[in-house]
Amino acid sequence: MKIVLDRPRCEGHGLCEEAAPELMHLDDEGELVLDREELGDADLAAAGAAVRVCPVAALRLA
């Protein structure tokens, strides 16, 4: 599994970073940076939470 970002949709809220700080963060400009796109089994819960907290559905698991 990996996380896919639809960048034009991202509004930079950062709720995903709160849900999965080990997988992603917003940089100084408020742009989302995926620190790890390829996910291990141990990451799936946090990644799923990050995907689901986004109010503009800018993230998905593929």
Place this chain on the structure above:
Amino acid sequence: MSAPIGRVVVVGNGIAGLTAAHQLRECGFDGELTVVGDEPYPAYSRPALSKALLLDGVDRSAHELAPATHGAVELLGVRARGLDAERRLVTLDDGVVLPYDGLVIATGARARRLSGLPEEHTLRGLDDALALRERLAGRPSVVVAGGGPLGMEIASACLAAGCAVTLVSQGVPLAGHLGPYLAEVFVKAALDRGLTIAETGAGRIERGAGGVRVVLEDGAVVEAELLVSAAGDVPNTEWLAGAGLAAGGVVRVDGRGLARPGVAAVGDLAAFPTPYGLRRVPLWNSAIEQAKVAAAALVRGDEAPPLRFQPYFWTEQFGLSLKAAGYLPVRGEPEYVEGEPGGPGLMRWSREGGSGTAVALNHRVPIPRLRRVSRAAA
């Protein structure tokens, strides 16, 4: 420790119900899960309805969320009619009766209406937004009744669609929600873009020639082809009347989102403990945080951690984008952490003995940083 639960029914398929269903699975609940939703659609993002989705030319999927992965039986397009909390039964409009061991009440709220007229439009659900978007394509003159964030977002979208718009507001728009300082910033932006604002104490909606009219307190009349009201929400608690779970139009819950053992209430209809007492906080992240805590409490009982919650609010209107961490409204002048009055900025307000509030205006500041700034202000 509570007894293991075999069947959970989630009533409500907004973001609160959806999150609760997912979180039940995350917490290891592998029993029978049923989600009931009164709309025929999968759960969607309600904040998008009054923002991107209303704008012409923007892609029509702005409200769509990732598909649910909770594997629940989904009963959509059907409403819950009654609850028997003693026998643990939910009755649906179509006569189906759902027994449960654990229940999540997440039926949200509906728009408060100001008249019985069919001409009065409201914006609460997806159908409302799509209907409004269609009406705006004809560029009708519009009167928006309600000066809160939703009314202002609707007015902004109507102006952007090329309509002449009058906003009728009790007091200064947004003052009650955001406080006077931020309200002034937004009102200026709205006036600059051509919004007409009519402040009134009370008003009356009537049918007019070719549309509707709002009669203001001083007798002045605002006429328009289209009326959209945005006068707050009413929690959908009527179906709980027989169960003694709704008092004063809300469902009161403890710090873990439980109204009683085995029964959680989350989202817009739940009043939960906050630093300012038992309150409803009908916001996106509020619904999500409540749902996560309550789902864990249903599975793990008292071992589950209680809600630790700070509101996050955002709005986009009249060319302004605001993000706020902490409780609103804020009183007095802010301290500017970045930027300066009149431009993009990061502000904070301190509160005696309470938590602080951080606000980013036309400034892309992610939530983790907003939260740090709000804590620094506390």
